[in-house]
Amino acid sequence: MALIKLQTQHFRNLAPDAVTFSPSFNLLYGANGSGKTSVLEAIGYLGLGRSFRVNRHQAVVSHGEQKLTVFGALDAGLSGSHPGTGAPAHRLGLSRDVAAKETVLRVDGEAVRSLSSLAMHMPVSVIDPGVFDIVAGGPGKRRQFLDWLVFHVEPSFSSAWQQCQRVTSQRNKILRNGRLDEPLLRVWDTQYSALAEQISDARAAVFERFKIAFSQVLGELETGWDEGLKVDFYPGWDRSKPLSDVLLNHREQELRMGHTLYGPNRADVRVKYRGRPVAETFSRGQQKTLVILMKIAQGQVLSESGKQVTFLLDDINAELDVRHRKMLAQKLQALRCQVFITSIEHPEPGVLWADGQSPEYRMFHVEHGKLTEEKTGEYPQESH
Ligand SMILES: Nc1ncnc2c1ncn2[C@@H]1O[C@H](COP(=O)(O)OP(=O)(O)OP(=O)(O)O)[C@@H](O)[C@H]1O
Secondary structure (H helix, E strand, O other), rough: OOOEEEEOOOOOOOOOOOOEOOOEEEEEEEEOOOOOHHHHHHHHHHHHHOOOOOHHHHOOOOOOOOOEEEEEEEOOHHHHHOOOOOOOOOEEEEEEEOOOOOOEEEEEEOOOEEHHHHHHOOEEEEEOHHHHHHOOHHHHHHHHHHHHHHHHOOHHHHHHHHHHHHHHHHHHHHHHOOOOOOHHHHHHHHHHHHHHHHHHHHHHHHHHHHHHHHHHHHEEEOOOOOOEEEEEEOOOOOOOOOOHHHHHOOOHHHHOOOOOOOOOOHHHEEEEEEEEEEHHHOOHHHHHHHHHHHHHHHHHHHHHHOOOEEEEOOOHOOOOOOOHHHHHHHHHHHHEEEEEEEEOOOHHHHHOOOOOOOEEEEEEEEEOOOOEEEEEOOOOOOOO
16 A cells, blocks of 8 residues: 555644655655655654654644644555546544544544554554664664564554553562462463463564565675674563463562563564674664665565555665665665655755666655645756
8 A cells, every 4th residue: 555645734834735645756855844754754643653753742733733633545556556546545544632632543434443453554664863773772672673564464463462561561560569469470471471472473473574585685785794694583581481481480580570571572683793783793884774674674574465565764865875775765666665755955866766767756845844746857867
């Protein structure tokens, strides 16, 4: 699916006009503070239900307003009909009233309760300056990275994950209590272990597919890292033993700490180069490239599952050199992803694609929150 129409209301500085996008590439340029990232952020709301920049909706709703709305129309994307020629395949809507703390989600006009019912229609992957935390930061970011993929490959994952969060929190309450209530803990251990095994099976199966795609991407792009780079999935405990046994064997330790220490909330995707974490051995630039390759591999797994990923690339010119930008754009084109790219300068597609090889694209100038489409004729000749 590709986002072919976006309309927002009271979303940062964005104008309320509807904008029609290409199911392929969309290039957005404009001065600092014009609203480019806000457009990506609004698209992100439809696929993630929240901002990828800030934790509170409050910062996103336009100053002086209390309710933001984002509406999007999707079509079948690059595998389907041309945009604007038929009825959209899905209509997604999200509104958030920050004063009432109320979110309303709609799919095709019908109210839906869970965010996953909205998000499942639109896999959105963000590449912005903060994305490098995936390798540089803690395991939480890497779990999110893997779980996003698992959710889109295996939609039932989300309900198991939510149940597991509820059970973990019940179990933590008992552990925090300080008094050992062994019979009660055993009841929660049984439920927790069953859900944990289910989640870890789903994560492990999808991780295997990711690993294959990642090694293909590494090989194709001739990074020279193939030999030394290893990615491994750690489920959160030693899976040669049932989780219920591990919990029983660490009862005292968990009671002392007052929370669950083993299971899916401790999972990680470990990325090492020659046996050492890449965060310790790779340069900043190498870490950036690595994360982008990991994101491309995610896109490849989803494209093999028949899903089209919408990539939001925010200010990559500041992050990547021309060679890596070309590599990224061409690979995303090959995977038939929908892509939004922001830049401050007027984009030169000829820098990314050789003449005659560029995808269909639309270009927009962003000024004071308003998008104006620029009619593009032939692609400019390569100028670098
Ligand atoms: N809640 C809000 N209400 C109204 N305007 C806002 C709100 N939050 C931010 N803005 C303004 O919206 C504009 C859009 O910011 P945005 O980050 O999208 O710009 P940008 O084009 O990506 O800039 P840069 O190139 O500097 O990253 C800014 O001028 C900002 O001051």
